Amino acid sequence: MRTVFKITGADRLKFLHGLVSNDVPEQGLGYAALLSPQGKYLADFFQWQEADAIFVDVATELAADLGRRLSMYKLRSDVAITDSGLCMSRGTGPAPDGAMTDPRDPGLGWRLYGTQDGDDGTDWDQLRVTHVVPESGIELVVGDSYILEMGFERLHGVDFRKGCFVGQEIVARMKHKTELKKGLMQVTVSQDVPIGTPITSEGKPAGTLFTQSGGKGLAYLRFDRANGPMQAAGAEVAAA
Structure with a gap:
């Protein structure tokens, strides 16, 4: 199950860009994570923007904590975080109108947001194993995993040029000053x-x-x- 947050307000881009491991793309779907100040994984999610809002698609079991943490960082920013009510469908066959390519790997197909959940019967475990893609609650462990060890650079989930985000110092050190063991x-x-x-x-x-x-x-x-x-x-x- 997935939950899709809607983030509105004049400060929405600045707010989210200062927190998460990857900027929201101008077009299409992006992938990012929120980390603890110690650089540990807290949540991973998809994000995209429309004219007046940013949307964040996260596993439902992580949604309450992600929403709480985002609200904690909001302070006086002109930002509102609500449940959009959108549903997610996905598949690997011909993409329907409005679908967006999974940004982690083209082999993972497309995602479409609307009023209905849906799945075309793809064996997602087999695809994740083939493309070495971790999943929250299985390979990705809240408060324990490091995103570089979990392949987030290869999966386009972290941008080292974007500037500061929560946990960025630890991620940058692992990238530039140490060798992953x-x-x-x-x-x-x-x-x-x-x-x-x-x-x-x-x-x-x-x-x-x-x-x-x-x-x-x-x-x-x-x-x-x-x-x-x-x-x-x-x-x-x-x-x-």
């Missing part, structure tokens, strides 16, 4: 195991296995322990 990767897996199963390499902790589909999966791994055979419960795991 962990991250989300595609793996092969010999059999399905429960999401969240620990992965080991030569008996040592190596990471965690998440979404699986068609003999492949998404795993959050230590890169220095991902070069050889790994295990997750009864499954054999290897970097794809």
